[in-house]
Amino acid sequence: MNKDNFISVVKDNQNLIFKICNSYCSNYEDRKDLQQDILIQLWNSFSKFDGRVKISTWIYRIALNTAISFYRKDRKRKEKTVGIDASVISLPDYEPGFEQDERISLLYKYLERLNEMDKALILLVLEDKSYRDMAEILGISETNVATKISRIKKRIKEEFKH
């Protein structure tokens, strides 16, 4: 894949990358590093895309796998893979205090408290992915997805009741 195609794919999916980074890292520096890791993994993987799964499923897998692995790295040993000092995907006019819906702020705070896998599932639910897509991205059965979602609905109702 050439760089122009790659940039166009990143552009089409920048919202997704931004939201995943925000969900897995609470501070700006970590988010920036994670964003770079995701971009490099995407670049590294794109030449191997064979169309067996949808491109969006492919991107979700790479982004979530990178985010979870990044999140689990020992912070002391966390090393930069790329020497970029600025964010590639950013909110230039709003950073660092991008004003957002209060519900979104609460949602991000809620996501922070979840374990890595539940976080991935809730992100996919919020993204309105089908059960089949969620099952394919996460690697669990559709029945399992359905069970988890019904539990999530209850938990969210409880969490956001006020």
Added chain:
Amino acid sequence: MEINELKDAWAQYDKKLSKVLKLNEELLRSVNLEKSTFALKKPMILELLNMVIQFCVINVIIALLIQLSGETQYFITGLIGSLMCAVSFVFSAVKASRFYDLLYYDLSVMHFQKKMTNLRILILRLRKIEYLIAVIIGITLLPLIVKAKAGVDLFGDLTVFIPAVFGVVGLGLIFGVILNLKVYDKSIKDAESFLNMIEKFGNEE
């Protein structure tokens, strides 16, 4: 609040992001992505490098043994040293091949994380053994090198050599126990608990 309300809020947030998010194309174009990809492969490259080093050490030992042929004590220490290097070589080969198999795009999140965590546990367990191996290699190679390069026979005066070996082994063991308890065991436990969480996540129906 119901999940559907949150989904609506999330969709509105996504629309807002589409308007304000900026991709710094210039920055992305200026980055040497190939070089960065290489940096991601660093753990695998380090293992391959370790294999090259171990291979060279084994060859050096063989050369020293040829030089000191006929001296049984050096033959035995050299043999032990080269066996330890061979074990270390195999460990590195196993790790390098497992790193090579770790593809971020090929597996679902759950399967990838399981594979990644199992590899992490394997690396930590091997590190415990590798530490011990490094101590043994050091002890077995020292008399061989000193004899071949300086002509000094460390086995000549066992009253000095044996206490020195016990001293090094003793210190190595104390340091090893601390390292195991404070670093490796803790990290293994953490990785195992993550693995259990993933298993549970996948098994719930």
